[in-house]
Amino acid sequence: MKKLSQISYLWLFFSMLSSCQTKDEKNPIDNKQVETDNNSYIGKWLPIDKNNEKYYYCTDSNKFIEVGKNTIYDHTPMENSNFSINHVRNEGNETYLYLDKQESSYYILNWIDREQGIISCKLNDYDTNLFIIEKKLNTIENKSCQQKSKSCNISDVFNKYKFILEAGEYRNDKEQKYPVSAWITVTNLKNKKSQEIYFEPNSWSVYSDLPCNDLIIKDFNFDGLEDFAFVWDNGGSSGKLYEYYFQDKNGNFSPADSFPLQHGILAEDISKANKTITVQSIVGCCHINLNQYKLNSNGRWETSSEQHELNKK
Template structure:
């Protein structure tokens, strides 16, 4: 229906312009041509509009030629005298009037096309807003990383009974989620591993753990294989290989294969985090290049949740992103693929929180902090 209205408007504009003369018709036709070339991106619709223009244009020419023939016939019967001179003067006045009329008509045309243009832009803006909503990944339910509504201790246990509160929260979490069922499996030489085949459409991930004599994590290796070819990528990614690093992990860290998430396949994204812990291993696109990156827990953290190391895909391998790892540190609760921004919200001390926004430049390949604000917690 909208296409038909466009064609009717084009015909009316060209025919109406023809009533003001050849120049008016030509100008209007040129404007419509330019509008079609610039604004109509569908090939079939553009062809249809050009056909409509040509039909209206030649119809207008035929109509104008008939008017000229009639005028010539009338002129042959006239006697060149004072009346002719008077008529010439009248025609001059009429010509001026026609020019004024054409000017008004031209303004009307510009207004019509401006209205159409604004209407289209408004539709495009609405579509873009929908795309922004579609492409915005909210990593946690709610707009803040810390949500008191999810904190059982806030509702059921007085603040001074923190140990009891932690126990209640843990029991509530485990009873509802039933997560601790798939533990890392033992293999030779004290190495434990867990396969993940549902975090990506393209790769399978295997996480290997090497523990020391005290059964503390001494080294973590991530192995990534192509699902189709089963080929291992360029090299394994050794994440932790320094003495004493296991002191930064809680005993429960990397003990459950199911404490992972994927914002590529949607695996476990609906699970609410326990004590602000989003999981040990998260797959997602963190730098807006349509490649799969991953974040892995490098420290169990504090009251704002664990700290992550962010590994970005580069060619056939992965590199640790220093800005995300050292500056952002926490898993963002929102990733916006349109504006190329990420947001974090962390707890500062007992009663304040910090909202930060970071923007990535695809041109310079760098991150910048565009906002970081501390405020009292609600």
């Protein structure tokens, strides 16, 4: 009987030890919970807005994110990004999807309404946006949204066409400041046909607003058709740089890399008789460079340059 009692005590001791080990080994369960929470975000998410406590989806939006088990695909009008998820961590109600081991880049996801399939999503320190999972899209209002945008109607500088420069997005949308995307719409005043040109300067960071006063109309390639140049870069001390668009016989405009001043300074001194464009630039304190571009009969541009000393007073 005494021996049986000792066995009972030993069984009780090992049972308690096993119970303690089970309590200490909850990390795998936590990891499984993290994986479960990550799986709940898998799917295609569409951006939505909220107005007067009501959610709605803009059908003319061109953005979405798609979350997979180990990847995130982020589509915007500017670019597409495909990221691998390195690891996942839950902090309170927020789920962090880290894109690197160092945790320097991440998405923060948070459920707003699980029943409606609505979450908030934030990339690093950028603004937080609302998204709805695609399969729940029919639970909220879908409508075409009029974009908040500033438009420049440029119709008095061209006889045959009307130009509209319009921003599609702003970093500060409320004040319509700091554009991140824009379009130039060219409309033929006679047949009303329009061409939409996506405008992307060298960098938007220098523009707090649309550069509406920097569209120049001229025949830059001597074919009798008016072309246009639009500012491409502020250029700093060297002056503004321009992107040139050339009109074809069908009335469409497109850039040409073969034009010698593409993404360069403005062609102001134009000689139609000689088919030459002359530009000048200051060199140092005392000299001026004169560069001349002549269009030959074979359609190629010939370049010549000379340097002169500035007249000193």
